[in-house]
Amino acid sequence: MSEYPFTAEDLEALRAWDTPTICNALEMVAPHRRGYGFTVRQMVPASTSLPPICGLARTGTIRAAAPSGRAAEVDRAARTGWYEYVADAALPTIVVLQDLDDTPGVGAFWGEVHTAVHKALGAQGCVTNGSIRDLDMIAPGFQLIAGVVNPSHAYVHMVQYGQEVTVHGMACHHDAVVHADRHGAVVIPHDAVRKIPAAIDLGARREKVILDLCASADFSVAKLKEALSRADEIH
Known part of the structure; x- marks a missing residue:
């Protein structure tokens, strides 16, 4: 039996x-989550066309502004x-990497x-508040949602992994399900x-009532009020 309910x-x-x-x-199925659980600052996608x-x-944390101070080994x-940690997964993964x-x-x-x-380790992409580079040479199909674009890797090094991290306001723990796009x-x-x-x-059926009216030549505020009421009645 799977350890996950999906x-x-x-x-x-x-x-x-x-x-x-x-x-x-999520606003419908987990209404208590309406105000948190997602990134709250604009991010930079490596590609706007990837699904x-x-x-x-x-999850992991990195630093890059100064050397780690550790021995090379x-x-x-x-x-x-870190590579072993990312690879140890029964389902597809997304890296969530916090720059400290x-x-x-x-x-x-x-x-x-x-x-x-x-990508070879089984990850679909990464969400990070850190930087990305080599935009024309990124592995095909691998999506990066980042804080900034920067040309250098400076002294970037892994600090820790497997713990809870926060990226642009989104708290995330190991094995959380993450959905991301541009x-x-x-x-x-x-x-x-x-x-x-x-x-x-x-949600789509409720929105269709409103969108159909907006595209109609018969649109009016009065009819919009009626459409909003009808949409609320759809279950």
Whole structure:
């Protein structure tokens, strides 16, 4: 029996919708989450054309503004330990990486090599408040949602992994379900994953009443009020 109340197919299904639509659905199935659980600052997508990503979070922290102060072999062990951690997953993953520097993004962890490595490790992409680079050489299909774009990796090094992190206001723990696209990212509670599609369908049916009226030559404020009432009655 799976340790999760959803399957890889359930997560894949959620990639059919953008992240704002997922947030709309969460307002219905987890209304207490309406004010938190998502990124709250503008982010930079490596690509605006890639589809949404959705997977289990692999969390970590980095710094780049100054050397780690550790021996080279300790830094390498931290990096390879991180790779092993990301690879140890039964379902597709998304990396959520918090840059701890006072000015996040001094050095980029993500570029040509690390996107290729992490794609091979089974990750779909990353959400980070840090920086990214090598925009024309990123592994095909690997999405990066970042704080800034920067040309150097400076002294970037892994600090810790597997703990709770916060990226642009979104708190995220190991194995949380994360959905992300060019708009930002949101954490989906495990027990809400399978409720999302039905909630999206309900929301779409309610919105259609309003959108159809707005496209009609018969639009008026009075009819808009009627349409809003009809939409509220759809269940």
